[in-house]
Amino acid sequence: MTALPAPSHLSGRMLHHLPVEAYTSEAWFAVEQERIFSNCWRYFGFAEDVSEPGQYVSRQIGLNNIVVVMGRDRRLRAFHNVCRHRGTQLIRAVGKTQKALTCPYHDWTYDLEGQLISVPSESREFGCVNKSELGLQAASVDIWRGMIMVHPDASAPPVTEFLGPVEKYLGPHDVDNLVEASMFTIDYEIEANWKIVVENYIDVYHLSHLHSETLNIYDHENAEYGWVGPHYHFREPLEENYAKATRSAGMLVIPEDELAAYVPMLWPGFGLAEAEASWSTFIITPLSPTRTHVENRTKMADASMWEQTRAAFSRTASLLSRAGAKYTGQDAAGKDDPMASGDFTQEDIYACEQQQKSLTSPYFVAGPASEGESPVLAHQDIVAEWVGYTR
Amino acid sequence: MTTYHPLTVTRVDRLLNGSATSVWLDVPPHLTSEYAWKPGQHLPIRLTIGGETVERSYSISSAVHRNDPLRITVKRVDGGLVSNWIADTLTASSTLDAASPRGTFTVDAHETQRRTIYLVAAGSGITPLYAMASSVLRDEPDSQVFLIYGNHDARSVLLSDEIDELVAAYPRRFAVAHVWGSTWSSWTSPFAKGRIDGSVLDRFIDKYPPYAQDAHYFLCGPGTMNRDVAGALLNLDVPRERIHSENYGGGAALWDDEEGVAAKISAVFRDTTHAVDADAGSTVLAALLAAGVDAPRGCEAGVCGTCTATLAGGTVHQRQAMALSAADARAGKILPCQAIATSPTVELRYDAG
Numbered sequence: 201m202t203a204l205p206a207p208s209h210l211s212g213r214m215l216h217h218l219p220v221e222a223y224t225s226e227a228w229f230a231v232e233q234e235r236i237f238s239n240c241w242r243y244f245g246f247a248e249d250v251s252e253p254g255q256y257v258s259r260q261i262g263l264n265n266i267v268v269v270m271g272r273d274r275r276l277r278a279f280h281n282v283c284r285h286r287g288t289q290l291i292r293a294v295g296k297t298q299k300a301l302t303c304p305y306h307d308w309t310y311d312l313e314g315q316l317i318s319v320p321s322e323s324r325e326f327g328c329v330n331k332s333e334l335g336l337q338a339a340s341v342d343i344w345r346g347m348i349m350v351h352p353d354a355s356a357p358p359v360t361e362f363l364g365p366v367e368k369y370l371g372p373h374d375v376d377n378l379v380e381a382s383m384f385t386i387d388y389e390i391e392a393n394w395k396i397v398v399e400n401y402i403d404v405y406h407l408s409h410l411h412s413e414t415l416n417i418y419d420h421e422n423a424e425y426g427w428v429g430p431h432y433h434f435r436e437p438l439e440e441n442y443a444k445a446t447r448s449a450g451m452l453v454i455p456e457d458e459l460a461a462y463v464p465m466l467w468p469g470f471g472l473a474e475a476e477a478s479w480s481t482f483i484i485t486p487l488s489p490t491r492t493h494v495e496n497r498t499k500m501a502d503a504s505m506w507e508q509t510r511a512a513f514s515r516t517a518s519l520l521s522r523a524g525a526k527y528t529g530q531d532a533a534g535k536d537d538p539m540a541s542g543d544f545t546q547e548d549i550y551a552c553e554q555q556q557k558s559l560t561s562p563y564f565v566a567g568p569a570s571e572g573e574s575p576v577l578a579h580q581d582i583v584a585e586w587v588g589y590t591r
Numbered sequence: 592m593t594t595y596h597p598l599t600v601t602r603v604d605r606l607l608n609g610s611a612t613s614v615w616l617d618v619p620p621h622l623t624s625e626y627a628w629k630p631g632q633h634l635p636i637r638l639t640i641g642g643e644t645v646e647r648s649y650s651i652s653s654a655v656h657r658n659d660p661l662r663i664t665v666k667r668v669d670g671g672l673v674s675n676w677i678a679d680t681l682t683a684s685s686t687l688d689a690a691s692p693r694g695t696f697t698v699d700a701h702e703t704q705r706r707t708i709y710l711v712a713a714g715s716g717i718t719p720l721y722a723m724a725s726s727v728l729r730d731e732p733d734s735q736v737f738l739i740y741g742n743h744d745a746r747s748v749l750l751s752d753e754i755d756e757l758v759a760a761y762p763r764r765f766a767v768a769h770v771w772g773s774t775w776s777s778w779t780s781p782f783a784k785g786r787i788d789g790s791v792l793d794r795f796i797d798k799y800p801p802y803a804q805d806a807h808y809f810l811c812g813p814g815t816m817n818r819d820v821a822g823a824l825l826n827l828d829v830p831r832e833r834i835h836s837e838n839y840g841g842g843a844a845l846w847d848d849e850e851g852v853a854a855k856i857s858a859v860f861r862d863t864t865h866a867v868d869a870d871a872g873s874t875v876l877a878a879l880l881a882a883g884v885d886a887p888r889g890c891e892a893g894v895c896g897t898c899t900a901t902l903a904g905g906t907v908h909q910r911q912a913m914a915l916s917a918a919d920a921r922a923g924k925i926l927p928c929q930a931i932a933t934s935p936t937v938e939l940r941y942d943a944g
Contacts, residue, residue, distance in 0.1 A: 253828075271827070271828030271829075272793070272826075272827045272828045273796060273801075273806070273824070273827045273828050273829045274796050274797065274800035274801060275801050275804055275806050275828075275829075276804050299828060299894075299913040300894045300913055302894070307890065309890055309892055309894050311913075312828050313830045317892045317893075317894070318890040318891060318892030318894055320889075320890060320891075322891075341804055342705070342803060342804045342805070343802055343803070343804060357703070358703060358704065358705040358733070358805075359705065360703075360705045360733045361703060364733070
């Protein structure tokens with residue numbers, strides 16, 4: 201039996217510089233997982249997540265499950281969470297002083313350098329195990345901008361070689377001295393390909409339209425944006441009245457004379473929203489060709505919630521146009537209409553999911569891309585380069 | 592065959608009331624490559640004093656960030672022929688025979704590296720570490736340097752002003768913690784008093800944790816300081832390959848791989864005393880098992896703590912003791928699976944019943 205032919209309405213169709221399949225097919229998803237998401241420095245978490253000796257966290261990063269553990273020298277180590285015995289993903293830090301990593305399946309135990317130090321009943325079960333060749337496989341780990349970064353390759357070049365060149369376009373925020381505001385942590389899934397989510401994030405054209413009522417505190421006309429390697433940077437001033445109110449409200453996380461919103465999308469799917477009173481991550485994780493996970497964590501100035509709330513109120517209270525719904529009254533489809541939510545995240549999720557749905561329509565045809573959408577095309581070109589796709 | 596060239600002494604600085612001397616040397620253009628040096632290296636010199644020809648080697652203490660010419664700093668040693676001659680007799684515009692710099696204790700700064708460099712110095716051990724600090728700070732913009740520096744008191748800190756100047760030049764990337772052995776008090780208080788031991792290092796690293804995770808530790812001090820500090824770092828999980836050291840004034844080797852001695856072991860387990868013989872280097876557990884004693888055991892790697900016992904007599908060396916806390920160790924707890932006898936008799940009592 202021969203394989204079924206691909207649906208004819210999908211073949212050869214393009215969304216600007218990438219084929220529609222790039223947004224819908226398992227084959228593209230698998231290639232991206234390998235060549236993009238398992239092939240460079242990746243966000244792992246906040247430095248605070250592993251900040252005590254013996255503490256450890258494991259996380260799926262692309263195709264790799266990586267465990268990061270801190271020794272009593274306060275240095276992080278990263279290993280592939282694959283026991284060298286049966287490959288079981290069970291590695292965890294244990295012991296009274298948490299100086300060892302162990303797989304509870306057969307109790308194979310490694311020291312904090314990944315050396316295999318114990319194989320229970322070694323002589324009875326194995327005769328002899330060459331422990332020196334069965335250490336945990338190391339990965340690279342470092343801290344950058346208050347975040348733990350990992351690379352699956354133990355001999356990866358420094359994280360600053362990858363992200364250093366874009367740093368001068370990022371916000372002047374002193375991230376290490378901000379404090380996480382965990383009540384603002386959200387994670388959610390979007391029924392869309394990860395690239396749709398990125399493209400939405402970097403589409404400058406949509407800011408004044410989809411978010412006409414929700415992000416009108418920023419001066420989109422004067423946005424500056426561009427690329428350094430695969431990393432996108434974006435900066436826009438605050439709208440004049442809002443800037444004035446923001447200065448007097450205090451609780452800033454940025455020097456007053458550098459007031460602006462910095463909203464970069466670093467590679468791959470590693471977004472930041474470095475704003476006037478908060479600093480947030482926007483971490484994009486592809487789950488399937490049509491499903492994407494987003495995690496936002498937020499840091500703020502070190503102050504009480506009451507002070508933060510008061511400052512937030514005083515920033516927006518004086519504005520004539522406060523955040524509102526795009527559609528109201530009869531234009532709203534109902535009380536759950538994202539277009540009536542007055543929440544820019546709901547507006548974005550809605551736009552992404554509706555975009556994804558149309559990709560499988562036999563009548564889908566992409567129109568021209570605007571100047572403000574030029575970053576979308578650039579991102580498609582970078583994806584194409586990393587996966588090895590040529591038009 | 593070492594080749595010496597006469598280098599002109601351009602300047603002599605008497606430091607700390609004459610107890611140390613910095614000697615600045617001019618390298619003529621045609622010898623520049625021969626005298627190229629790496630921070631951490633030392634300079635061999637040859638002198639003839641009272642008809643006797645002597646050779647010494649002193650660490651290069653030049654500040655790389657100031658583009659200093661070649662400089663060595665020599666501490667006056669009681670009764671030392673050369674150090675006293677340099678301190679008392681050497682003058683500017685004389686010459687000093689020097690050979691090309693050597694030594695493998697180097698920091699090798701490079702722009703693309705991003706590291707945390709810990710420097711542990713005592714006394715005149717600061718000289719190569721000062722050059723290293725200055726070099727990393729100038730040439731590795733993404734790296735940080737943390738120095739912990741032991742001296743007798745505030746008045747005996749060699750290169751004190753230059754260290755302060757380096758902190759002022761790189762305030763976000765360089766920090767210094769002083770440890771003073773003397774109880775003499777001054778208007779400033781040090782980071783710690785006493786010796787640079789495990790608890791001082793633990794506190795130092797807790798205060799200055801590595802931001803860049805590629806951390807390296809450079810130790811330079813007299814006598815047993817290097818070995819003591821290296822041992823303390825190992826106890827803090829620092830891997831050996833990240834510890835680099837140079838001994839000043841001789842001293843013990845950095846790593847002490849204990850071989851143990853043959854011993855008579857007496858082990859109390861479930862109210863029964865088992866007396867067995869252990870070969871040199873055999874663990875207590877191995878000796879008991881070889882004699883047919885079904886002694887408590889688990890991982891046999893020092894991790895699980897199943898075999899924990901209390902030492903009642905004699906001494907042992909333990910290769911690993913992960914399962915023991917510092918308090919356990921103070922209470923005389925040992926792990927027989929890791930313990931080898933270092934005294935001819937060893938008595939222990941198992942905790943498990």
